Amino acid sequence: MKRKGLIGRICADGYLGLVLALLYLPILLIIIFSFSGTSRFSFSDGVTLDSYRQLFDPELNAGLLSALKYTAILAVSASVISTILGAFSTIGIYALGRRMKKITLTVNQLPMINSEVVMAVSLMVFFAAFSFIFPQGMTRLIISHVAFCTPYVILSILPRLQRMDPNMYEAALDLGANPFSAMIKVVFPYIMPGIVSGFAMAFTLSLDDFIITQFNKGDTGIETLSTYIYEDARVKSLEPFWFAVFSIFFVVMFTLLLLMNIRKTSKEVHQ
Amino acid sequence: MKKHRFRFSRKAFAYPYMIFLLLFVVVPLVIILINAFLDDANKFTFANFAEFFSDAGGGLTVLGNSLIIGLVTTVICLVIGYPCAYLLAKYHASSKVLVLLFILPMWVNFLIRTLSTKAIFMALDVKLGMGTVLFGMVYNYLPYMILPLHTTLVSIDHSYIEAAEDLGADRMTVFLRTVLPLSTSGIVSGVTMTFIPAISTFAISEILSSSKIFLFGDAINMHFSKTTNSFGVGSVMSLVMLVLVIVANVIVNLTSKDDEGVSAL
Numbered sequence: 001m002k003r004k005g006l007i008g009r010i011c012a013d014g015y016l017g018l019v020l021a022l023l024y025l026p027i028l029l030i031i032i033f034s035f036s037g038t039s040r041f042s043f044s045d046g047v048t049l050d051s052y053r054q055l056f057d058p059e060l061n062a063g064l065l066s067a068l069k070y071t072a073i074l075a076v077s078a079s080v081i082s083t084i085l086g087a088f089s090t091i092g093i094y095a096l097g098r099r100m101k102k103i104t105l106t107v108n109q110l111p112m113i114n115s116e117v118v119m120a121v122s123l124m125v126f127f128a129a130f131s132f133i134f135p136q137g138m139t140r141l142i143i144s145h146v147a148f149c150t151p152y153v154i155l156s157i158l159p160r161l162q163r164m165d166p167n168m169y170e171a172a173l174d175l176g177a178n179p180f181s182a183m184i185k186v187v188f189p190y191i192m193p194g195i196v197s198g199f200a201m202a203f204t205l206s207l208d209d210f211i212i213t214q215f216n217k218g219d220t221g222i223e224t225l226s227t228y229i230y231e232d233a234r235v236k237s238l239e240p241f242w243f244a245v246f247s248i249f250f251v252v253m254f255t256l257l258l259l260m261n262i263r264k265t266s267k268e269v270h271q
Numbered sequence: 272m273k274k275h276r277f278r279f280s281r282k283a284f285a286y287p288y289m290i291f292l293l294l295f296v297v298v299p300l301v302i303i304l305i306n307a308f309l310d311d312a313n314k315f316t317f318a319n320f321a322e323f324f325s326d327a328g329g330g331l332t333v334l335g336n337s338l339i340i341g342l343v344t345t346v347i348c349l350v351i352g353y354p355c356a357y358l359l360a361k362y363h364a365s366s367k368v369l370v371l372l373f374i375l376p377m378w379v380n381f382l383i384r385t386l387s388t389k390a391i392f393m394a395l396d397v398k399l400g401m402g403t404v405l406f407g408m409v410y411n412y413l414p415y416m417i418l419p420l421h422t423t424l425v426s427i428d429h430s431y432i433e434a435a436e437d438l439g440a441d442r443m444t445v446f447l448r449t450v451l452p453l454s455t456s457g458i459v460s461g462v463t464m465t466f467i468p469a470i471s472t473f474a475i476s477e478i479l480s481s482s483k484i485f486l487f488g489d490a491i492n493m494h495f496s497k498t499t500n501s502f503g504v505g506s507v508m509s510l511v512m513l514v515l516v517i518v519a520n521v522i523v524n525l526t527s528k529d530d531e532g533v534s535a536l
Contacts, residue, residue, distance in 0.1 A: 012358040016369075019355050023376050023413065026387045041394035085288055092285025104285065107292045110300075113520050115471040117488045118509045121495050122299035125502065129302060147295040150288070179281070208380055210474070215495070229382045234478060238390040246383050253379050261371050 027250050034243035051244035060241055067228035071207060074138070074224060078145035079203040085146065086153030086202075087195050091187065093154065094161050108155075111148045119148065120215035127216065136218035144216050145206045152205060153198035160194040161187075200260065300513070306506035319503035323511070328501075330490060330508055337487035340401075341470035344408040348416040348465050349458070351409070356420035356457075357450070364425055373421075377414040384411065385478050392479070399481045407479040408469055415464040423457025424450070456527040463519045471512055487512065 029041065036043050037050035054060050093104055111119055123144045127134045134140050168190070172182035188195075210226035217227060233242050310316040323330045355373065363369045376384065385407055392403050427450065435445045473488035487508065494505025 009362055012362050015354060016358055016363075019351060019413075020372060023373070023410070026384065026391055026410070027376075027379070029391055030387045039390060039394075041391065085291070088284040089288035092282055092288070095281040096285055104289055104292070107296060109520075110296050113467075113516055115467055115488075115512050115516055117471045117473060117491050118303070118512050118516070119299075121491060121505065121509055122303045123295065124495065125302050125306060125506075126295070126299035143295060147291070150291075154288075204378055208378065210380070210382060211472075215492075226380055226382055229380070229386065230474065233382075233386050234474075237393065238386055242386070246387060249383060250379060254375060257375055257378055258368075258371070262368065 030243055031247045031250060034240075034247040037240055039238050039240050039243060051240040054241045055244055063223070063228055063232065064225075064245065067223045067225050070138075070222050071224040071226075074141055074145060074213075075203055075206040077142050078149055078206040079199055081142065082146045082149040082153050082202045083195060083199040086150045086198055087157060087188075087191070089150070090154045090157040090161055090191070090194075091183070094158065108151045110151075112151050112155075116211040120144075120212045123147070123212065124215045137220040137222055140216045140218065141213060141222070144212050145209065148209070148212060149202035149205050152201045153195075156198040156201060157191050157194035160191045164190050197264075303506045303509050303513075306502050307510055309503060311503075316503075319507045322504050323507045328504060330504065333485055333490045334487050334508075334511065336485075337470040340404070340408070340476075340484075340486065341466050343405060344412060344469045345416075345462055345466045347405070347409050348413050349462065352413055352416035352461065353420060353458070356417050356424050359417075359421055360424035360427075370421060373417050374414050377418075381411050382474065382478075385475050389478050399479060400483060401480070403479045404476050404484050407475050408472075411472075411475060412465040412469055415468070416461040419460040419464060420454065420457040423454045427453045456523075459523050459526045463523050467516055467519055470515070 033039075033041050033043075034051050035047050035049065037045050037048040093101055093108075096104060123140075127136075127140050134143065164187070168186055169182055172186045173179065177185065208226070209224075210230065213224050214227050214230065217223065223231065229242075233239075307319055308315055308317070310318055322328055326332055359370055359373070388407055388410060389399070389403075392399060397403060431449050431453065432445055435449045440448065470486065471488040471491070473486065473492045476484045476486045477489055491505055491508050491512065494501045494508065
């Protein structure tokens, strides 16, 4: 029986390893062959850092740098705005009556469940109809990113707020705090973990978005990383330059996410 | 009196966002609904619906193909993903990092991953077509299947399984009559998280088939592009997509009714 369990476990790990290999093989291959200086997946030219050197070629990196700049501006502003909007709204939604709360949370779910293409075209048509209020460019992009990020912020704060003892807020009022300082000093610290994870989620969602940005960037020449990759690498095939960019991206993303999550889990264990 | 005032002021924090939702989520969808009934001269018409549902522009065929590709993708993801989630929950319930490794690819831009797979297929001289599109779809959506399945499987109370074993069930019976039924809500939400994006995505099929295979998302994209500019039919297609989304979510809500108390709502 014990041996059977062991064999079962080895088979299980083998299967899990196989699926992980499938998930990571393309990524690993790109990283390995980013050192080949070609996009032929062979080391016929030997090991070289040519693809990485191209990153510093001003002719090749101009588009990329501008895309990175816009991606960063958009991700930071969208995530900050949706975190602030989300944090206050969650407190408000929590205090709403049963019916209004249900309606608001249902509509709040729409951007999360809706197909991205539909959300993207609906915003595009909306902005076009009211183009005199919403100028093309960053305004539209920030609004649309806030629209699809805030629901996630709210849903990451709400469970924490629901677990909070309402007496804590009342106690602060009884001890002489006004509602505003009770909010800042008692409610916010309590829901802070939800706010932080909501912010992280909003930031990554905005960073990662392609479809909604693609439809709403207009023709002001604004490209984010996603749309720039789409415009450039789809037309030409993947050049060595992109191998280097992707490799750096993979490594940075994975390290950040692993660190973030490991910190989170170890914190949860301590609590 | 004081308490009443404070309740009012806290509620007020929700109002700006309620207006925001109305403006940027509800109104845009209403505009799509209106657009579906308008012709080029902004006159009321059913022609857009007629065009789509008579398959004059091939839209219905594209929807059919997308549903089939989405279904095949979802089934493959479920067949690969369920054992993954199950084994992770069974043998590695305490190892969060391993679970994380399965989820992480979700956060790397899908274009980067899709273009990487394309480059590899091209280097290997694999002909781009249905096979490569399906591979790309499964590769992209597998984490979305594993995540909800794992969440459900890990939360199954182990005493149910022990009870079934004590009552004499063999391992197959325990799985079929205890674990599988208890994970229904995870299966349904995994299927939705895979199926809905798979039929409506654009770019994956375009990149991995060299624009030979055209999916519903690509079709909606095309109708709203500047060159074709047939917003009416595009709006009808968006509405069809929206109906599919709503139906899928009604099913999800019905199956997860039992654990509603646990969920955020």
